[in-house]
Amino acid sequence: MKILLPTSTAGSLPKPSWLAETKKLWSPWKLAGEELIKGKQDALRVTLQEQRQAGIDIVSDGEQTRQHFVTTFIEHLDGVDLEKRKTIKIRNRYDASVPTVVGAVSRPHPVFVEDAKFLRAQTDQPIKWALPGPMTMVDTLYDAHYKSKQELAWEFAKILNQEAKELEAIGIDIIQFDEPAFNVFIDEANDWGVDCLERAIEGLQCETAVHVCYGYGIKANTEWKKTLGTEWRQYDLLFPRLQQSNIDIISLECHGSRVPFEVLDLVRGKKIMVGAIDVATDTVETPEEVATTLRNALKYVDADKLYPCTNCGMAPLSRDLAIGKLRALNAGAEIVRKELLA
Numbered sequence: 001m002k003i004l005l006p007t008s009t010a011g012s013l014p015k016p017s018w019l020a021e022t023k024k025l026w027s028p029w030k031l032a033g034e035e036l037i038k039g040k041q042d043a044l045r046v047t048l049q050e051q052r053q054a055g056i057d058i059v060s061d062g063e064q065t066r067q068h069f070v071t072t073f074i075e076h077l078d079g080v081d082l083e084k085r086k087t088i089k090i091r092n093r094y095d096a097s098v099p100t101v102v103g104a105v106s107r108p109h110p111v112f113v114e115d116a117k118f119l120r121a122q123t124d125q126p127i128k129w130a131l132p133g134p135m136t137m138v139d140t141l142y143d144a145h146y147k148s149k150q151e152l153a154w155e156f157a158k159i160l161n162q163e164a165k166e167l168e169a170i171g172i173d174i175i176q177f178d179e180p181a182f183n184v185f186i187d188e189a190n191d192w193g194v195d196c197l198e199r200a201i202e203g204l205q206c207e208t209a210v211h212v213c214y215g216y217g218i219k220a221n222t223e224w225k226k227t228l229g230t231e232w233r234q235y236d237l238l239f240p241r242l243q244q245s246n247i248d249i250i251s252l253e254c255h256g257s258r259v260p261f262e263v264l265d266l267v268r269g270k271k272i273m274v275g276a277i278d279v280a281t282d283t284v285e286t287p288e289e290v291a292t293t294l295r296n297a298l299k300y301v302d303a304d305k306l307y308p309c310t311n312c313g314m315a316p317l318s319r320d321l322a323i324g325k326l327r328a329l330n331a332g333a334e335i336v337r338k339e340l341l342a
């Protein structure tokens with residue numbers, strides 16, 4: 001990246017009110033058929049413009065084309081019965097009704113490639129595209145076929161690799177895998193989760209990222225965070241394995257959280273997307289607050305490897321609030337850029 005401290009977002013951004021109900025996670029589409037396709041494309045144009053105007057350097061689709069960051073991908077796969085639903089606990093935290101794996105999983109056609117192509121045609125800026133990580137996919141399903149989380153995750157990794165290669169081929173610059181499950185099933189992540197992630201990025205020439213966070217600012221997550229003590233030490237157990245992996249970029253939650261900055265020392269050498277915007281508050285950070293978080297991260301991350309980012313996705317926030325936070329991210333990064341160049 002030629003820009004110093006290039007800014008980006010971790011994931012979703014709010015959808016416009018004509019596409020889906022606002023300030024709500026996973027809300028159903030308001031349109032259908034051809035209208036929905038056009039509606040999603042319009043939303044891609046809008047989110048791109050909003051990111052650009054806020055000064056975001058590495059843009060994304062803001063997940064305008066998906067209802068849910070995992071299940072929208074899964075819905076396109078064979079071997080999954082969407083009607084046969086079961087209520088399970090996601091990440092040991094909250095109940096959700098999820099589809100069932102009933103046979104061998106496969107990807108009969110590309111999932112996001114057309115959407116990505118559309119976004120690519122709108123901009124010359126670097127694009128980061130997010131896919132669900134294999135372990136988080138497994139945790140968002142009921143498996144009545146493989147009966148092995150590891151085996152199913154490996155099959156998903158192969159499918160994700162097919163999708164990632166096609167995204168790379170149409171010119172996506174960074175492919176990110178969302179693995180919030182890594183922070184919960186840490187032993188399994190170390191035993192086989194990171195191996196599956198490496199299978200998903202096999203043979204890719206573009207940059208790859210993994211996003212590991214403490215979740216959206218929803219009640220189940222904020223309640224869970226209260227149980228994690230005064231210092232959140234999950235990354236400590238995970239980062240040594242990620243440091244050894246082939247993943248280029250690690251995206252983590254830093255701002256307003258109890259993650260000690262010294263965990264960044266465990267992934268020295270990697271590029272780091274530092275969460276400098278709290279997605280669980282309804283106040284906009286001041287640029288100086290963002291700058292403080294970035295300065296703290298700079299004690300452990302070389303300046304050319306630091307990518308200011310949000311802690312997680314902002315889909316449940318109001319559009320104005322999310323835009324305010326994007327602007328604050330850029331303004332905070334600009335303060336620190338000037339300091340570094342002075």
Ligand SMILES: [Zn+2]
Pocket residue numbers: 010011180211212213214215216311312313
């Ligand atoms: Zn996240």
